[in-house]
Amino acid sequence: MANYHKPDEKTLQGLKDIANKLRIHSIRATCASNSGHPTSCCSAAEVMAVLFFRTMRYKASDPRNACNDRFVMSKGHAAPVLYAAWVEAGFVNEAEILNLRKIDSDLEGHPTPKLEFVDVATGSLGQGLGAACGMAYTGKYFDKASYRVYCMLGDGECSEGSVWEAMAFASYYNLDNLVAILDVNRLGQSEPAPLGHDVDTFRRRCEAFGWNTYVVDGHDVEELCKALWQAKQMKRKPTAIVAKTFKGKGLRGIEDEENWHGKPIPSDRVEALLADIRGQIQTNKPLYPDQPEEDVPDVDLSYIRLPSPPAYKIGDKIATRRAYGVALARLGQNSSRVIALDADTKNSTFSETFKKAHPDRYIECFIAEQNMVSVAIGCATRDRTVPFANTFAAFLSRTYDHVRMAAISQSNINLVGSHCGVSIGEDGPSQMALEDLAMFRAIPTATIFYPSDGVSTERAVELAANTKL
Amino acid sequence: MANYHKPDEKTLQGLKDIANKLRIHSIRATCASNSGHPTSCCSAAEVMAVLFFRTMRYKASDPRNACNDRFVMSKGHAAPVLYAAWVEAGFVNEAEILNLRKIDSDLEGHPTPKLEFVDVATGSLGQGLGAACGMAYTGKYFDKASYRVYCMLGDGECSEGSVWEAMAFASYYNLDNLVAILDVNRLGQSEPAPLGHDVDTFRRRCEAFGWNTYVVDGHDVEELCKALWQAKQMKRKPTAIVAKTFKGKGLRGIEDEENWHGKPIPSDRVEALLADIRGQIQTNKPLYPDQPEEDVPDVDLSYIRLPSPPAYKIGDKIATRRAYGVALARLGQNSSRVIALDADTKNSTFSETFKKAHPDRYIECFIAEQNMVSVAIGCATRDRTVPFANTFAAFLSRTYDHVRMAAISQSNINLVGSHCGVSIGEDGPSQMALEDLAMFRAIPTATIFYPSDGVSTERAVELAANTKL
Numbered sequence: 037m038a039n040y041h042k043p044d045e046k047t048l049q050g051l052k053d054i055a056n057k058l059r060i061h062s063i064r065a066t067c068a069s070n071s072g073h074p075t076s077c078c079s080a081a082e083v084m085a086v087l088f089f090r091t092m093r094y095k096a097s098d099p100r101n102a103c104n105d106r107f108v109m110s111k112g113h114a115a116p117v118l119y120a121a122w123v124e125a126g127f128v129n130e131a132e133i134l135n136l137r138k139i140d141s142d143l144e145g146h147p148t149p150k151l152e153f154v155d156v157a158t159g160s161l162g163q164g165l166g167a168a169c170g171m172a173y174t175g176k177y178f179d180k181a182s183y184r185v186y187c188m189l190g191d192g193e194c195s196e197g198s199v200w201e202a203m204a205f206a207s208y209y210n211l212d213n214l215v216a217i218l219d220v221n222r223l224g225q226s227e228p229a230p231l232g233h234d235v236d237t238f239r240r241r242c243e244a245f246g247w248n249t250y251v252v253d254g255h256d257v258e259e260l261c262k263a264l265w266q267a268k269q270m271k272r273k274p275t276a277i278v279a280k281t282f283k284g285k286g287l288r289g290i291e292d293e294e295n296w297h298g299k300p301i302p303s304d305r306v307e308a309l310l311a312d313i314r315g316q317i318q319t320n321k322p323l324y325p326d327q328p329e330e331d332v333p334d335v336d337l338s339y340i341r342l343p344s345p346p347a348y349k350i351g352d353k354i355a356t357r358r359a360y361g362v363a364l365a366r367l368g369q370n371s372s373r374v375i376a377l378d379a380d381t382k383n384s385t386f387s388e389t390f391k392k393a394h395p396d397r398y399i400e401c402f403i404a405e406q407n408m409v410s411v412a413i414g415c416a417t418r419d420r421t422v423p424f425a426n427t428f429a430a431f432l433s434r435t436y437d438h439v440r441m442a443a444i445s446q447s448n449i450n451l452v453g454s455h456c457g458v459s460i461g462e463d464g465p466s467q468m469a470l471e472d473l474a475m476f477r478a479i480p481t482a483t484i485f486y487p488s489d490g491v492s493t494e495r496a497v498e499l500a501a502n503t504k505l
Numbered sequence: 506m507a508n509y510h511k512p513d514e515k516t517l518q519g520l521k522d523i524a525n526k527l528r529i530h531s532i533r534a535t536c537a538s539n540s541g542h543p544t545s546c547c548s549a550a551e552v553m554a555v556l557f558f559r560t561m562r563y564k565a566s567d568p569r570n571a572c573n574d575r576f577v578m579s580k581g582h583a584a585p586v587l588y589a590a591w592v593e594a595g596f597v598n599e600a601e602i603l604n605l606r607k608i609d610s611d612l613e614g615h616p617t618p619k620l621e622f623v624d625v626a627t628g629s630l631g632q633g634l635g636a637a638c639g640m641a642y643t644g645k646y647f648d649k650a651s652y653r654v655y656c657m658l659g660d661g662e663c664s665e666g667s668v669w670e671a672m673a674f675a676s677y678y679n680l681d682n683l684v685a686i687l688d689v690n691r692l693g694q695s696e697p698a699p700l701g702h703d704v705d706t707f708r709r710r711c712e713a714f715g716w717n718t719y720v721v722d723g724h725d726v727e728e729l730c731k732a733l734w735q736a737k738q739m740k741r742k743p744t745a746i747v748a749k750t751f752k753g754k755g756l757r758g759i760e761d762e763e764n765w766h767g768k769p770i771p772s773d774r775v776e777a778l779l780a781d782i783r784g785q786i787q788t789n790k791p792l793y794p795d796q797p798e799e800d801v802p803d804v805d806l807s808y809i810r811l812p813s814p815p816a817y818k819i820g821d822k823i824a825t826r827r828a829y830g831v832a833l834a835r836l837g838q839n840s841s842r843v844i845a846l847d848a849d850t851k852n853s854t855f856s857e858t859f860k861k862a863h864p865d866r867y868i869e870c871f872i873a874e875q876n877m878v879s880v881a882i883g884c885a886t887r888d889r890t891v892p893f894a895n896t897f898a899a900f901l902s903r904t905y906d907h908v909r910m911a912a913i914s915q916s917n918i919n920l921v922g923s924h925c926g927v928s929i930g931e932d933g934p935s936q937m938a939l940e941d942l943a944m945f946r947a948i949p950t951a952t953i954f955y956p957s958d959g960v961s962t963e964r965a966v967e968l969a970a971n972t973k974l
Binding site for chain 2: 069071072112137144145146148157158159160161162192193195196197198199200201204208224225226227229230237240241243244245246378380381382383384388400402403404406407430431433434436437440441444462463464465466467470471474475477478479480
């Protein structure tokens with residue numbers, strides 16, 4: 037194991053200074069929009085500074101480069117501190133951040149991929165880590181590249197079960213290129229989060245779910261540098277960094293106080309508070325991120341065709357789910373970007389036909405449909421793959437919020453529900469999709485295919501693979 | 506602490522015999538229907554025998570009596586072993602179980618409350634424990650009664666995040682009247698479950714989520730008797746019993762083998778296997794459950810009225826969400842059955858107005874919307890309460906599968922989404938409900954109220970409280 041070298045004092049001071057600059061940008065932006073979540077930004081400032089200016093490797097002028105390390109802001113309401121990091125990295129103009137939340141600015145209240153440096157929309161809590169899992173799985177097993185994936189979560193959103201679906205997935209697949217940072221700032225929207233500052237319980241939960249876990253002072257840049265360095269050395273386990281922080285850190289009279297969620301700093305207090313923060317900045321030495329390794333394979337973005345036309349004959353009868361498995365396996369012959377995911381129903385949805393033909397491109401997601409959809413979204417980012425995620429159509433209802441967010445994420449995932457129609461027979465109503473068409477029809481940008489036989493199934497699969505938003 | 510007394514040998518043998526009788530009923534029923542999940546029943550046979558004939562206290566002739574202990578079969582596909590337990594308890598006719606899955610029988614493939622002994626429909630996995638939490642919360646804090654709540658889960662469904670939402674909820678609220686039994690039979694539908702027989706990891710996860718946890722041999726009736734007795738002594742913590750079992754236990758050539766999920770025993774093998782099981786039965790001594798304590802308060806089921814008509818005047822302007830909080834608080838004055846739940850948005854949905862007026866009838870569910878809906882469903886069973894569960898309308902999409910199951914559960918819960926309509930403004934699309942009407946409109950039996958002002962809001966709340974399926 038390599039030895040850790042503590043950053044020199046100048047670098048540490050530079051990181052502290054950047055953290056405070058991120059605070060200033062976040063406060064000014066939310067004051068300009070008179071809405072937003074500055075206190076949620078302030079708790080995350082040191083983590084963001086260390087991630088973006090010490091740990092992560094990326095081309096600051098080309099945020100969507102496939103070689104870059106990925107970052108997912110799962111606590112999407114802290115968008116301003118993300119935008120602020122890209123101001124400091126030089127990609128966003130400092131004046132532009134004052135257009136936060138304006139109707140003609142892409143710097144929305146919650147991040148979306150309209151921005152070059154955002155891969156997945158967040159803002160419905162608990163969904164970022166699943167997408168990060170998809171990115172990390174893709175990096176490790178499909179791209180076999182050295183980029184790493186970082187995901188910041190709030191403590192409040194760790195009440196969402198989807199977070200623990202993702203935790204189980206990441207350790208099951210040994211995603212040692214994935215780091216989750218839990219910003220444990222103690223306070224939720226309407227009251228303290230259930231665990232408060234009990235970082236030890238967070239640690240136990242993360243460890244029980246198979247993660248290499250560090251508890252750190254989330255405002256100590258040196259502790260953060262060290263833990264994030266240790267995470268890079270870890271093999272076969274994802275790393276969780278439980279960062280004890282304070283909501284509104286650095287804001288006198290606001291830090292660690294309740295009733296400040298989602299509230300900009302009052303105009304009569306902001307100048308004094310900004311002066312406090314400015315007073316702590318000691319240097320203007322810029323810091324630059326390390327460059328990524330250029331080891332990501334090119335992908336073929338041309339139209340994905342079936343290797344030959346459907347070969348069914350008039351009068352052939354085949355269940356559409358069985359035809360689907362054949363179609364997907366065939367499509368996979370012509371494009372290595374085609375992958376399949378399933379939630380332990382592959383022998384019912386017939387995604388097992390694809391698995392048999394292309395075992396390296398099948399991801400078993402077990403009985404965790406929400407996470408399956410998030411993983412698919414993550415796999416599809418930066419056009420690395422074309423995912424088909426499968427389960428009973430009834431159980432896609434479990435993922436409706438994730439599907440909704442997939443649309444906002446401009447994701448090209450394909451969701452395939454078997455056992456649809458009017459009746460599933462003896463298994464009863466819990467297994468029967470009656471709501472699926474209404475559900476998908478209400479999603480802006482969703483395209484619905486409803487094949488009726490083998491030929492239309494093959495062509496529907498081919499069309500779906502190529503249908504963009 | 507009281508001392509544990511091991512059951513006498515006759516009782517232990519009686520329990521073993523009942524377990525084997527449950528196997529026989531389950532196998533015969535699924536053979537008769539030529540579909541269903543006998544192997545999932547066989548792993549659970551000893552747990553069911555001990556629960557129904559040693560641990561639980563209930564009136565076998567009156568399954569829905571409010572004083573009875575509750576049982577939730579979260580792994581709903583094991584329905585036949587539940588029906589079999591009620592055969593042995595004398596409530597279901599032995600011949601009737603052979604009508605399993607027939608179109609004119611209420612013994613459906615997955616349990617629904619059409620049956621007197623089922624409180625909530627299951628069959629979409631991972632939802633039972635949340636409902637059990639609602640029952641246990643109601644028993645402990647509203648009814649203040651001695652009934653206890655037992656929930657059986659499969660290991661496969663523990664991949665669902667909603668299970669861990671419920672785990673966190675139960676320990677946060679010290680639900681020491683709740684017991685979860687994890688039937689760790691190692692095998693999912695299409696392959697082994699992710700943790701296989703790693704019961705120690707299950708134990709660590711349960712403990713990290715705050716549960717008193719025992720690992721037992723799930724086929725050893727004496728170990729089960731002891732662990733379930735210990736659970737009754739535990740104060741302030743829910744108890745998890747991690748039962749190591751074998752899928753298809755007792756079936757030669759099938760036990761612990763893959764590819765037997767959801768498959769009846771082939772007709773050419775069934776008689777020999779049944780003879781094996783019958784050969785182990787040593788006694789026909791019937792066992793009877795203990796009777797429950799009669800300590801549940803009566804509830805008033807009459808129409809719930811506002812204490813006075815809405816007092817808004819022509820021209821008054823009020824946000825419907827603010828009017829909603831006032832309306833619910835007012836309604837709560839006239840019925841102690843009215844309760845409110847929220848997912849850490851109470852200062853946005855204005856359920857906090859209800860909380861201020863009736864703090865003992867408000868349940869903070871934190872950021873876990875799926876579990877909030879399940880808890881509400883559990884609270885509403887046996888007409889104990891009239892729950893109103895609140896969050897942003899957009900985030901009710903997170904609960905769509907739970908809402909779907911609530912309809913199959915014939916539940917009278919009320920779901921209230923704020924921030925609906927065409928635009929939520931600066932917060933952006935992730936916070937905006939565009940899909941909510943389509944989503945609820947597709948649910949059979951759902952009634953949708955869409956008030957436009959203070960008066961219609963008050964009346965909508967009143968109507969909703971009284972609207973039955």
